Amino acid sequence: MRILLVEDDAEVGRFVKKGLQEAGHTVEHVPNGREGLFMAAGENFDLLVLDRMLPGGIDGVRLVETLRGQGNHTPVLFLSALAGVDERVKGLKAGGDDYLVKPFAFAELLARVEALGRRPAVDAPATRLKIADLELDLLSRTVTRGGKRIDVQPREFRLLEHLMRHAGQVVTRTMLLEKVWDYHFDPQTNVIDVHVSRLRQKLDKGFEKPLIHTVRNAGYMIRAEP
Amino acid sequence: MAPPPHPRPGHAAGRPPPHPVRRRVQQHPGPLWRLLSSTSFRIALLFATLFLLAGLAFTGVLWWGTAGTLERQIDAAIRADALALAERWREAGDDAVAEAISERLALDAEDQTAYLLTAPDGRRLAGNLEQLPEDYRTDIQWYAMTLLRDGIPGEARLYVVQLPDGSHLAVGRDVGEKLRLRALLTEGLAWSAGVAILFAFAGAWLLRRWLEERLIPATATAALIAGGDLSPRVPLAGRDDEFEALGRSMNTMLDRIAHLMEGVRGVSDAIAHDLRTPIARARSRLEEALETSDDPAALKGALERGIADLDNVTRVFQAVLRIAEVEAGARRAAFAPLDLVPLLADAAELYGATAEENGQTLRTEWPKSLPLTGDRDLLLQAIANLLDNAVKFTVPGGTITLSAEMQEDAVLIRVADEGPGLSAEDRQRVGERFFRADSARATPGSGLGISLVRAVVQLHGGMLWFEDGQGTQPDYPGLTVCLGLPVA
Numbered sequence: 001m002r003i004l005l006v007e008d009d010a011e012v013g014r015f016v017k018k019g020l021q022e023a024g025h026t027v028e029h030v031p032n033g034r035e036g037l038f039m040a041a042g043e044n045f046d047l048l049v050l051d052r053m054l055p056g057g058i059d060g061v062r063l064v065e066t067l068r069g070q071g072n073h074t075p076v077l078f079l080s081a082l083a084g085v086d087e088r089v090k091g092l093k094a095g096g097d098d099y100l101v102k103p104f105a106f107a108e109l110l111a112r113v114e115a116l117g118r119r120p121a122v123d124a125p126a127t128r129l130k131i132a133d134l135e136l137d138l139l140s141r142t143v144t145r146g147g148k149r150i151d152v153q154p155r156e157f158r159l160l161e162h163l164m165r166h167a168g169q170v171v172t173r174t175m176l177l178e179k180v181w182d183y184h185f186d187p188q189t190n191v192i193d194v195h196v197s198r199l200r201q202k203l204d205k206g207f208e209k210p211l212i213h214t215v216r217n218a219g220y221m222i223r224a225e226p
Numbered sequence: 227m228a229p230p231p232h233p234r235p236g237h238a239a240g241r242p243p244p245h246p247v248r249r250r251v252q253q254h255p256g257p258l259w260r261l262l263s264s265t266s267f268r269i270a271l272l273f274a275t276l277f278l279l280a281g282l283a284f285t286g287v288l289w290w291g292t293a294g295t296l297e298r299q300i301d302a303a304i305r306a307d308a309l310a311l312a313e314r315w316r317e318a319g320d321d322a323v324a325e326a327i328s329e330r331l332a333l334d335a336e337d338q339t340a341y342l343l344t345a346p347d348g349r350r351l352a353g354n355l356e357q358l359p360e361d362y363r364t365d366i367q368w369y370a371m372t373l374l375r376d377g378i379p380g381e382a383r384l385y386v387v388q389l390p391d392g393s394h395l396a397v398g399r400d401v402g403e404k405l406r407l408r409a410l411l412t413e414g415l416a417w418s419a420g421v422a423i424l425f426a427f428a429g430a431w432l433l434r435r436w437l438e439e440r441l442i443p444a445t446a447t448a449a450l451i452a453g454g455d456l457s458p459r460v461p462l463a464g465r466d467d468e469f470e471a472l473g474r475s476m477n478t479m480l481d482r483i484a485h486l487m488e489g490v491r492g493v494s495d496a497i498a499h500d501l502r503t504p505i506a507r508a509r510s511r512l513e514e515a516l517e518t519s520d521d522p523a524a525l526k527g528a529l530e531r532g533i534a535d536l537d538n539v540t541r542v543f544q545a546v547l548r549i550a551e552v553e554a555g556a557r558r559a560a561f562a563p564l565d566l567v568p569l570l571a572d573a574a575e576l577y578g579a580t581a582e583e584n585g586q587t588l589r590t591e592w593p594k595s596l597p598l599t600g601d602r603d604l605l606l607q608a609i610a611n612l613l614d615n616a617v618k619f620t621v622p623g624g625t626i627t628l629s630a631e632m633q634e635d636a637v638l639i640r641v642a643d644e645g646p647g648l649s650a651e652d653r654q655r656v657g658e659r660f661f662r663a664d665s666a667r668a669t670p671g672s673g674l675g676i677s678l679v680r681a682v683v684q685l686h687g688g689m690l691w692f693e694d695g696q697g698t699q700p701d702y703p704g705l706t707v708c709l710g711l712p713v714a
Contacts, residue, residue, distance in 0.1 A: 083544060084551055085603060086560070103540055105533075155575055181576055185548075185607045186541055189614055194579040217530075 001046040001117045005029045006036035006063070007079065008055050012102070016049065016079075019106045020113065033058030040067055045074050047117045049109075052080035052091060061094040068095040075116040079104070085184065107218035111170040118169070129164040132224035134203065134211055136164055145203060155180065156199050163212065163222040172219035196220055266434035274426030278419055285415045292411075293404050297383075300399050301368075304385045308397040311341075312387055315395065320345075323395070324352030338400040340373055340382060346392030358386060358394055373400050381405060440469045444476055456484050486554075493550055501539055508535035545674040552604060552681040560603075566596035566630060566637060569606050574628055577613040585622040588613075591629040596637050598713055600686050605711075608682040611675040612641040612707050619645030621702050632713075636688070639709040642695050647703040653692045679709070686711050 003020055007013040008031050017027045028045075030036050033054035040048055040063070048067075052060040064076050076098075078091045083101045091099045098112050129136040133146045141157055143150045152160065159180050163171055173192040177183045200212045213221050307330075315323045320343065327341040331354055341353035350357065359369045366386075373382035384398035443460050450458045459480060460473035508531075515528030574590050581588040598605075609628075616626045624644030631638050648656060656676050676690075683690045688711040695704020 083547065101544075103536075105537070181572065183572075183576065183606065183610070184603060185610070186544060187576070187610060187614065189580065189618070191576055191580050191614075194583050195576075198579055198583075 001113075002026045002044070003028070003047045003049060003113065003117075004036065004039055004043075004045045005049045006031075006033065006040075006054060006060070007049070007051045008032060008053075009051070012079075015106070016109065019110065023110055023114075025113075032056030033060065033063050037063050037066055040074065041070060041072065047113060048074055048076045049113065050076060050078055050096075052078055052082055052087075060096075061091060064095040077109075077112055077116055079109070088184065105217070107170065107215075108172050108174065111172045111175060111219060114169050115166055115171070115175065129161065129167075131164055131167050131211060131222055132209065133207075134164075136161060143203075145207060148206075150202055152199065152202060156195070156202070159195060159199055160203075160222075163220065166222075168221065168223050170215050170218045170221050175219070264430070264434050266437050267430035270426045270430030270433055273429065274422045277422045277425070281415060281418050281422065285411055289408065289411055292407055296404050296407065297401070300383060300401060300403075301385075304383065304397050304399050308385050308387050308395060311395055311397065312389060315389055320351055320393070327352045336400075337373070338402075340371075340384065340396070340398035342394070342396040344394045344396075351393070353396070355396060355398070358396060359384065362386065364388060371398060373398065444469070444473055447476065447480075451480065456480070456487060489550065489553055493546055497543070497546060501542060504535050504539045504542070508532045508539070511535065542674065545678065549674065549678050549681050552678065552685050555685060560601045561599055562602070563597065563599050564602050564605075566598050566605070566639075567592055567594070569602060570596075570609060570628060570630055570639075573606060573609040573613055576610060577617055581617050581620075581626055584617060584620075586617065586620050587625045589625055589627045589629075591627065593630075593632060596630055596632055598637055598711060600711065601682075604682045604685070608679040608709070609639070609641075611679050612709075615675055615707075616641050616643035616645070619643055619705075621645065621699065624697070624699075624702065624704075633710075635714070636710045636712050639711070640693075640706055642704060642706040644695060644697040644699070644702050644704040646701065647695055647697065647705045648692060656692070676707075679707075683709055683711065688712055 003025050005013060005016055005020070005027055007016065007029065010031070013029050013031065017029045020027045028039060028043075030039055034056040036048075036050065036054070037058055039045075048064075050060040050063060054060055054063070058066070060078055060080070067074070067076075076096045078096045078099045079102060080087065080091065080099065081102045088099045088101075097116055100109060100112060127137065127139050129138065135144045136142075136157075137144075138161070141154075143152050143157065143160065159176065162176065162179050173190065174186075176192050176196075177187065196212065200210070203212065204210045209224075209226060211222055211224070213223065213226075215221050311323055311326060314326055323343055327343060330339060331341060340355050342350065342355035342358065343352040344358065345351050348357075359371060362369075369384040369386065371382050371384045372379045374380075380400050380402045381404075382398045382400045384396055386394055386396045388394055447458050447460045459477045462470055462473050462477075464470075511528055512532045515525050515532075519525045519528060570590070570592055574588060578588045613626070613628065620626050620643045626644070627640070627642040629640050629642075680690050688709060691708050691710075693706040693708060695706050697704030
């Protein structure tokens with residue numbers, strides 16, 4: 001992906017740029033909002049990673065509002081030290097697609113970047129999701145593996161759906177909390193792990209190949225290959 | 227521009243204080259300027275003006291009353307005199323009238339009267355007037371004229387009667403009395419105006435003294451507080467007037483500020499105290515790894531633990547800030563009507579799996595709907611925190627109960643666990659930031675969960691309290707945390 005990173009802190013900027021490049025992305029890094037807006041409006045990017053507080057008169061929120069006003073709908077991920085609930089809402093209202101609070105683990109950022117960058121590709125009204133021999137029927141809300149019906153609770157269904165929509169990508173615990181439970185706080189204990197391991201037991205019981213994989217220090221991923 | 231007499235330490239580094247000239251003018255005005263610019267002077271001035279206006283109105287009424295009466299009296303006397311002379315003319319003719327006129331003129335030592343009798347051809351027959359008024363018309367009887375008294379002209383009124391044979395009789399009187407009365411009233415008014423202005427100044431001075439005296443407690447308290455000591459309060463005398471009300475509201479405000487300051491101090495103490503430990507731990511681990519470990523795997527492990535420690539620091543920090551945010555009350559803007567039931571269900575669902583994993587049972591109990599006005603995210607987090615605690619402390623095989631019911635005007639939420647419970651002293655302290663009961667030391671946690679719950683409950687105007695649990699095992703009496711949230 002071609003990513004524009006607008007971040008005024010040189011150290012954070014360097015770290016993020018290096019990390020994203022190592023993950024195989026092309027990254028342009030500018031240190032202020034004015035240049036950021038210039039670049040974002042003038043060139044094509046798959047994703048913008050914006051700091052909210054930026055020097056140069058144009059902060060992240062203004063930048064996104066301006067872009068959206070011009071009809072530019074490049075996905076935007078906010079990086080911000082402003083952690084208040086309202087701040088997050090403000091960022092998303094302005095047109096941001098995701099909001100990550102500093103300090104963050106790079107794995108978290110990467111997972112969100114990849115989720116955003118590839119997001120709308122399959123937004124076509126799919127009625128079935130399929131990974132290896134696992135099938136999810138979105139209409140009848142049923143799960144089958146190898147033709148065998150698996151009973152899941154509604155929340156487990158949503159959890160699985162989210163994982164399958166991002167098949168092959170890392171999905172972090174906080175992403176699951178936000179997207180599946182609509183819960184925007186740090187739950188201190190790893191309640192999510194329990195839910196995932198229960199789902200995993202249901203899916204993998206009696207099958208040789210596990211589908212849900214734990215990615216160390218990051219989160220979970222559903223994929224066919226071991 | 228002379229430097230200020232007492233330069234403030236903050237400006238000692240050469241930067242002049244903002245608007246030094248204006249400041250000085252405001253700080254050291256003359257006493258007269260101070261009096262003139264004071265509110266009390268303005269109030270006194272207002273009263274003096276009102277007093278003067280009232281005086282003017284009163285004098286006006288007096289003038290119209292007295293001068294009018296005087297005029298009427300004079301007019302009546304003139305008319306009576308003229309009628310008497312006319313009667314005499316009818317009875318005895320011109321000569322008798324001329325005689326009567328000269329008699330009257332002879333008696334009038336002060337030149338207050340004027341008479342004229344003319345023949346039908348206009349010739350003067352008697353009297354001290356030369357002729358009829360120049361603007362004489364037969365249909366007008368009253369005229370104003372100037373009468374010389376001791377050589378000084380004075381105002382007079384003249385009444386002219388036409389006698390049946392065409393001759394005219396004119397009778398006039400000096401009205402100097404009226405003018406003297408006017409002068410007297412004007413003089414009186416001038417004096418009272420002077421006195422009113424004098425009263426205005428004296429009143430302003432007295433009022434100012436009195437106001438200052440009543441305001442001294444408030445200003446002195448404010449000055450002390452500006453000096454940095456937050457403890458003084460405005461002394462209240464127990465009178466029920468405006469100044470007491472001002473003092474009371476100042477005290478309420480100061481209490482609130484002191485409370486917030488305590489909160490801030492609490493946060494900074496907490497940060498200083500409880501973040502130091504994990505930071506120190508992370509630091510020593512990293513340092514140790516740097517010094518001693520040549521083994522790349524061990525080094526990597528140490529780095530990972532260091533990052534985990536830092537994450538923990540961030541988590542605590544985040545929780546402290548969130549509590550401060552909630553306590554500041556800024557989130558009230560996000561209040562909206564909501565149903566508590568799906569929220570409780572979400573929380574129970576989120577923690578149900580963990581409870582099951584621990585071999586605990588999570589029982590839930592609530593009516594169909596629990597309407598409430600509040601902040602969904604914060605309430606969810608509060609319930610989640612309580613469930614988190616309950617799951618942590620309940621023994622395996624124990625039961626956790628999350629229940630809610632609608633009472634008269636509040637929703638009562640209970641989270642009952644079967645854990646070690648809390649002693650009476652500890653219950654007092656739960657909710658202080660970072661407080662952790664001795665029995666909880668072994669379990670992970672920051673000691674901030676209940677602080678946040680308390681802050682959320684307070685934000686919603688509700689109550690948080692603890693009741694004994696219904697634990698069945700002797701060592702695990704359990705604890706029930708109760709939240710009462712007002713519906714409106």
